[in-house]
Amino acid sequence: MQLSDEKIKELEEMAYQIRRLSLEMITCGKWGHPGGSFSVAEILSVLYFHFLRVNPKIPDWPERDRFVYSKAHASPALYATLALKGFFPIEDLYTYCQFGGLDGHTDMKRTKGLETSGGSLGMGLSIGVSMALGLRKKELTQTRVYCLIGDGESTAGNIWEATMSAGHYHLDNLTTILDYNRLMAKGYIWEEMGIEPLREKWVAFNWDVTEVDGHDIPSFTDAIYNAKWVMPRGRPILIIAKTVKGKGLEEIEFNPKWHADHPNPEKADQMLRLLAQRYGKPEKGYSRLNQ
Amino acid sequence: MTEHKNNFQMRDIMGLEITELAVNHPDVLLIDADLHTSTRMTPFKERFPDRFIQVGIAEQNQFGIAAGLASVGFAPFPVTFACFVARKAIDQFAFSICFPQLNVKVPGTYAGVPTSQSGPSHNSFEDLVFMRAIPNLKIADPGDPADLRAVIRTAYETPGPTYFRSIRSALPDIFPADHTFEWGKGVKLREGSDVTLFATGMMTSRCIKAADLLLKDGIYAEVVHLASVKPIDKTLIVESAQRTGCAVTSENGSVLGGFGSAVAEVLAEHYPIPLKRIGVQDMWIQAGLEEDLLIYYRMQPKDITMAARAVLSMKKK
Numbered sequence: 001m002q003l004s005d006e007k008i009k010e011l012e013e014m015a016y017q018i019r020r021l022s023l024e025m026i027t028c029g030k031w032g033h034p035g036g037s038f039s040v041a042e043i044l045s046v047l048y049f050h051f052l053r054v055n056p057k058i059p060d061w062p063e064r065d066r067f068v069y070s071k072a073h074a075s076p077a078l079y080a081t082l083a084l085k086g087f088f089p090i091e092d093l094y095t096y097c098q099f100g101g102l103d104g105h106t107d108m109k110r111t112k113g114l115e116t117s118g119g120s121l122g123m124g125l126s127i128g129v130s131m132a133l134g135l136r137k138k139e140l141t142q143t144r145v146y147c148l149i150g151d152g153e154s155t156a157g158n159i160w161e162a163t164m165s166a167g168h169y170h171l172d173n174l175t176t177i178l179d180y181n182r183l184m185a186k187g188y189i190w191e192e193m194g195i196e197p198l199r200e201k202w203v204a205f206n207w208d209v210t211e212v213d214g215h216d217i218p219s220f221t222d223a224i225y226n227a228k229w230v231m232p233r234g235r236p237i238l239i240i241a242k243t244v245k246g247k248g249l250e251e252i253e254f255n256p257k258w259h260a261d262h263p264n265p266e267k268a269d270q271m272l273r274l275l276a277q278r279y280g281k282p283e284k285g286y287s288r289l290n291q
Numbered sequence: 292m293t294e295h296k297n298n299f300q301m302r303d304i305m306g307l308e309i310t311e312l313a314v315n316h317p318d319v320l321l322i323d324a325d326l327h328t329s330t331r332m333t334p335f336k337e338r339f340p341d342r343f344i345q346v347g348i349a350e351q352n353q354f355g356i357a358a359g360l361a362s363v364g365f366a367p368f369p370v371t372f373a374c375f376v377a378r379k380a381i382d383q384f385a386f387s388i389c390f391p392q393l394n395v396k397v398p399g400t401y402a403g404v405p406t407s408q409s410g411p412s413h414n415s416f417e418d419l420v421f422m423r424a425i426p427n428l429k430i431a432d433p434g435d436p437a438d439l440r441a442v443i444r445t446a447y448e449t450p451g452p453t454y455f456r457s458i459r460s461a462l463p464d465i466f467p468a469d470h471t472f473e474w475g476k477g478v479k480l481r482e483g484s485d486v487t488l489f490a491t492g493m494m495t496s497r498c499i500k501a502a503d504l505l506l507k508d509g510i511y512a513e514v515v516h517l518a519s520v521k522p523i524d525k526t527l528i529v530e531s532a533q534r535t536g537c538a539v540t541s542e543n544g545s546v547l548g549g550f551g552s553a554v555a556e557v558l559a560e561h562y563p564i565p566l567k568r569i570g571v572q573d574m575w576i577q578a579g580l581e582e583d584l585l586i587y588y589r590m591q592p593k594d595i596t597m598a599a600r601a602v603l604s605m606k607k608k
Contacts, residue, residue: 126355161352
């Protein structure tokens with residue numbers, strides 16, 4: 001799918017904003033998961049600002065696409081995306097992890113735009129599977145379900161129960177994206193629990209699988225477009241998005257220390273400045289925290 | 292109370308009632324984890340094959356699937372044994388369903404002691420204990436066939452998650468066919484002045500028998516049936532305690548944190564009186580015939596009368 005240069009720029013800008021806002025939220029909340037938030041920035045940008053049929057003005061529209069965010073510890077990235085999309089004011093992001101504010105993990109009852117609650121890993125794909133099953137029963141043929149899972153939670157048994165059932169029920173209205181950033185909470189995935197060969201596993205469970213660079217906006221767009229329009233019907237689709245945990249800031253990239261950590265305000269300021277530089281942003285306005 | 296030799300087993304009543312409910316309610320879906328012949332959900336499968344979803348022996352997926360179906364507008368019934376709801380799928384049930392208050396109706400079948408001869412892996416003594424601690428969840432343990440039918444209908448009509456447990460075998464009739472059930476409301480089945488027998492589920496009919504035995508010795512026992520375990524009828528519990536001054540609770544499950552504990556919490560905070568709890572006393576449930584097990588775990592009417600005499604003697608003279 002050919003994207004205009006303008007569109008690519010817009011999606012890159014959104015990915016930058018998702019990273020910037022995530023870091024600001026984590027700094028304010030003094031808690032959070034920067035690595036996993038940064039690794040999904042392009043994925044969320046492409047989904048929410050190019051593909052998902054959702055409308056912040058009518059969040060309960062029955063025919064909307066559903067997005068299940070199974071790796072909910074990376075909530076800052078999704079909250080930032082929802083705010084940028086217009087589900088709630090940007091100002092709300094700065095209540096992250098404050099009492100009465102946005103929750104550390106996701107709560108669909110409290111935050112507009114969320115389709116699921118999350119936090120206990122390994123459980124989201126079952127929900128995505130059954131949304132796809134239920135929407136098919138309702139004959140909402142235009143509606144698609146997207147489910148974003150982590151590579152770490154792919155070590156959970158519930159993921160594979162869900163994978164098996166999606167293949168069994170031929171859920172071609174379900175696209176799962178696996179954020180393959182290769183770091184778990186406490187170390188490298190191949191050391192903690194090997195999940196390879198991933199492609200062969202999912203194919204064996206009757207899914208169609210594509211692999212793509214999860215930070216390359218045109219490539220990832222193609223993968224989602226193909227899943228929606230091009231690939232043969234009758235099977236659910238997995239997109240293995242090869243990503244870098246912490247992508248965007250050299251210091252936190254592929255660095256287990258930054259799975260769950262927060263910078264102090266001085267450090268955050270320095271990081272936000274570097275992030276802005278990397279995206280070619282002007283010196284002014286790189287952070288709201290110093291305003 | 293009538294003899295129950297000719298009654299359907301409670302599992303049959305559960306299967307037939309959910310099937311009946313589905314006739315007029317197209318949002319009702321049934322999710323099975325390879326147990327539908329045991330849980331007696333086969334009538335549903337045969338009548339509504341398109342609304343019967345098989346997930347295999349995968350209870351975590353079963354409850355996750357229920358969550359997603361509820362969130363797109365269905366009223367799913369994930370049906371499995373109570374022990375598997377409590378032990379295998381508790382995170383999915385608590386977090387994916389109860390936390391976001393999704394409209395999922397959960398039967399706990401084969402509850403408690405009378406579970407064929409399966410033994411500890413299949414006998415659920417802890418389901419009430421675990422479920423009681425989950426916010427947003429309403430819990431019922433009906434006492435007879437009419438009560439079970441009423442509970443299922445009310446559980447369906449109540450928005451949000453509900454859990455209702457039932458035993459495998461038959462129970463005698465206590466209530467008339469037009470019996471209704473209301474959350475948080477107990478039923479006084481027999482007036483008494485000496486001791487209250489608080490009961491839930493299958494133990495209610497045993498408490499009626501115990502009250503008959505006590506009456507022979509001139510002891511007037513009040514029998515209170517509390518099918519709604521959560522919310523529980525605090526008013527009725529306190530009123531009865533004020534009248535009789537001592538009580539026995541009886542449940543088909545662990546006394547640690549279950550129904551007896553729920554009654555004890557109300558009494559301790561509002562009207563402390565001598566109390567004893569009949570039920571499984573911090574033990575696994577062995578395999579065995581139903582009546583042998585009920586003797587072993589001291590859940591016979593005679594055991595209830597002994598507890599009643601004990602609390603009577605503890606009452607202030």
